[in-house]
Amino acid sequence: MDSCVVPLRQGGLSLVQTTDFFYPLVDDPYMQGKIACANVLSDLYAMGVKTCDNMLMLLGVSNKMSDKERDTVVPLIIRGFKDLAEEAGTMVQGGQTVLNPWVTIGGVATTVCPPNEFIEPGNAVVGDVLVLTKPLGTQVAVNAHQWLDEPERWNRIRLVVSEEDVEMSYQVSMFLMSKLNRTAAKLMHKYNAHGATDITGFGLLGHAKNLVQHQKNEVSFTIHNLPIIAKMAAVAKACGNMFQLLQGYSAETSGGLLICLPREQAASFCKDIESEDGLQSWIIGIVEKGQRKARIIDKPRVIEVTPKIE
Amino acid sequence: MDSCVVPLRQGGLSLVQTTDFFYPLVDDPYMQGKIACANVLSDLYAMGVKTCDNMLMLLGVSNKMSDKERDTVVPLIIRGFKDLAEEAGTMVQGGQTVLNPWVTIGGVATTVCPPNEFIEPGNAVVGDVLVLTKPLGTQVAVNAHQWLDEPERWNRIRLVVSEEDVEMSYQVSMFLMSKLNRTAAKLMHKYNAHGATDITGFGLLGHAKNLVQHQKNEVSFTIHNLPIIAKMAAVAKACGNMFQLLQGYSAETSGGLLICLPREQAASFCKDIESEDGLQSWIIGIVEKGQRKARIIDKPRVIEVTPKIE
Numbered sequence: 001m002d003s004c005v006v007p008l009r010q011g012g013l014s015l016v017q018t019t020d021f022f023y024p025l026v027d028d029p030y031m032q033g034k035i036a037c038a039n040v041l042s043d044l045y046a047m048g049v050k051t052c053d054n055m056l057m058l059l060g061v062s063n064k065m066s067d068k069e070r071d072t073v074v075p076l077i078i079r080g081f082k083d084l085a086e087e088a089g090t091m092v093q094g095g096q097t098v099l100n101p102w103v104t105i106g107g108v109a110t111t112v113c114p115p116n117e118f119i120e121p122g123n124a125v126v127g128d129v130l131v132l133t134k135p136l137g138t139q140v141a142v143n144a145h146q147w148l149d150e151p152e153r154w155n156r157i158r159l160v161v162s163e164e165d166v167e168m169s170y171q172v173s174m175f176l177m178s179k180l181n182r183t184a185a186k187l188m189h190k191y192n193a194h195g196a197t198d199i200t201g202f203g204l205l206g207h208a209k210n211l212v213q214h215q216k217n218e219v220s221f222t223i224h225n226l227p228i229i230a231k232m233a234a235v236a237k238a239c240g241n242m243f244q245l246l247q248g249y250s251a252e253t254s255g256g257l258l259i260c261l262p263r264e265q266a267a268s269f270c271k272d273i274e275s276e277d278g279l280q281s282w283i284i285g286i287v288e289k290g291q292r293k294a295r296i297i298d299k300p301r302v303i304e305v306t307p308k309i310e
Numbered sequence: 311m312d313s314c315v316v317p318l319r320q321g322g323l324s325l326v327q328t329t330d331f332f333y334p335l336v337d338d339p340y341m342q343g344k345i346a347c348a349n350v351l352s353d354l355y356a357m358g359v360k361t362c363d364n365m366l367m368l369l370g371v372s373n374k375m376s377d378k379e380r381d382t383v384v385p386l387i388i389r390g391f392k393d394l395a396e397e398a399g400t401m402v403q404g405g406q407t408v409l410n411p412w413v414t415i416g417g418v419a420t421t422v423c424p425p426n427e428f429i430e431p432g433n434a435v436v437g438d439v440l441v442l443t444k445p446l447g448t449q450v451a452v453n454a455h456q457w458l459d460e461p462e463r464w465n466r467i468r469l470v471v472s473e474e475d476v477e478m479s480y481q482v483s484m485f486l487m488s489k490l491n492r493t494a495a496k497l498m499h500k501y502n503a504h505g506a507t508d509i510t511g512f513g514l515l516g517h518a519k520n521l522v523q524h525q526k527n528e529v530s531f532t533i534h535n536l537p538i539i540a541k542m543a544a545v546a547k548a549c550g551n552m553f554q555l556l557q558g559y560s561a562e563t564s565g566g567l568l569i570c571l572p573r574e575q576a577a578s579f580c581k582d583i584e585s586e587d588g589l590q591s592w593i594i595g596i597v598e599k600g601q602r603k604a605r606i607i608d609k610p611r612v613i614e615v616t617p618k619i620e
Binding site for chain 1: 414
């Protein structure tokens with residue numbers, strides 16, 4: 001699953017640890033640093049871990065950058081990463097930087113904790129519901145934004161979105177991707193979550209399938225609702241099968257948590273997150289008896305989402 | 311220094327953690343995996359940590375490789391890394407693989423331990439001696455080996471080495487680079503080491519300077535002896551100032567530990583390592599009163615080393 005859990009020699013403690021690194025996808029280095037940090041921490045949060053004890057930063061600096069580009073961009077990436085680590089109540093102590101053809105950014109997040117501080121992902125039961133804590137569509141939004149400068153591609157989507165829509169959805173995406181899933185991790189304990197995963201490169205359904213395969217009980221996941229950043233469903237449709245957004249496979253970066261919650265707790269969970277973070281969450285599906293399959297129903301309800309940017 | 315040490319919330323325990331990744335330097339993927347693993351662990355060993363609780367593997371697979379190359383090379387790298395982790399008594403649980411223009415290999419090594427399991431590097435006192443646990447010259451040997459296929463460069467060194475010498479020093483280097491510094495870490499406790507560092511990219515003197523700057527006491531390091539893989543001093547000289555091997559700045563990969571030891575313990579330390587690992591160590595210098603400088607004397611004694619390969 002998202003993090004590894006290693007029992008330690010010291011009585012009852014476990015090491016919970018994760019690493020992730022990728023290539024920049026937004027043109028704002030400071031935000032890119034924040035997004036990379038949020039993305040690494042998300043794997044811990046998916047385990048219900050709310051305190052990270054240390055982060056390492058992994059950086060590949062492009063050997064094709066001029067000295068001036070390097071001296072401008074790299075400190076901003078590092079600052080973004082460190083600022084968000086601080087917001088998460090942790091520190092960046094250690095890491096490595098290398099020269100590489102492509103800019104690379106990522107990190108390692110580690111916590112040491114007793115068993116009651118993390119939540120094993122495999123305890124969903126029939127009757128649970130599935131909650132998602134961020135809307136989908138970040139990759140579509142980031143791509144659409146790049147296409148503003150590529151007339152041929154822009155022509156494919158200009159009938160369904162305006163430049164302003166695209167600019168707005170790009171800003172919304174940066175905001176969402178740099179948002180910590182920490183409140184959700186904390187509330188997973190309060191509301192007795194039975195397991196979770198974070199949504200990243202394999203898309204909602206890809207990660208749902210992985211999570212359901214790790215369940216102890218014979219359950220399946222059925223997803224009815226797709227909360228999507230406003231207009232991005234239309235953009236995805238205009239691009240044919242390219243993104244697979246409505247099929248559940250569009251990649252997300254630093255996406256939300258998908259959480260199995262007891263049905264009677266889910267509404268309170270969503271309400272608490274909204275009052276703490278000002279961000280909506282959604283009940284998007286149910287846990288049924290089954291052979292550990294995950295699916296999206298034939299005509300899912302698309303919920304158009306326009307979060308308020310802080 | 312080499313690893314970060316983070317005090318944990320759990321009484322008296324610390325998280326000791328390090329990361330390192332780099333680009334392949336030998337043409338044997340299995341050995342390359344071992345070398346990368348040994349190199350990451352070396353940072354923990356320099357702290358006197360002999361038990362690593364978990365490793366993550368970080369892998370960049372070249373997007374320029376054919377499917378066949380990828381399917382041949384990558385499993386061998388991974389196997390080498392994992393085999394050496396096992397030899398070190400630890401496991402690789404977690405990590406990430408990405409596509410990248412250059413092959414990249416590295417990892418993260420983490421341990422959780424009470425204060426008596428690691429040795430702070432800053433306690434050298436006047437009268438200590440400096441011990442080095444692997445000979446220098448790995449970069450020279452690796453380069454000389456590449457030059458066998460580059461007539462122009464080979465011509466620069468063919469008067470001082472034979473092809474057989476170069477082949478042998480390359481095999482010796484692979485053997486040394488894939489050798490764990492674990493026995494040294496263990497013996498640092500037995501013989502009351504006052505601090506250590508591992509020798510990697512900045513060369514012997516580069517890392518000695520870094521270590522001396524972290525000393526609590528007003529001390530300096532003076533290095534008299536340079537143990538060097540046989541013939542590599544001659545190769546370095548034939549190349550002019552290119553390697554800076556005799557000046558102490560030739561990069562090493564997964565080099566030895568440089569350890570500050572009480573004078574009366576150093577000989578026993580070296581003897582113990584030799585009887586456990588079959589590998590020589592050397593007293594290469596002394597700790598004197600000073601302003602935290604490190605230097606190699608004007609005409610250091612070069613010790614030509616030909617380790618027996620297992």
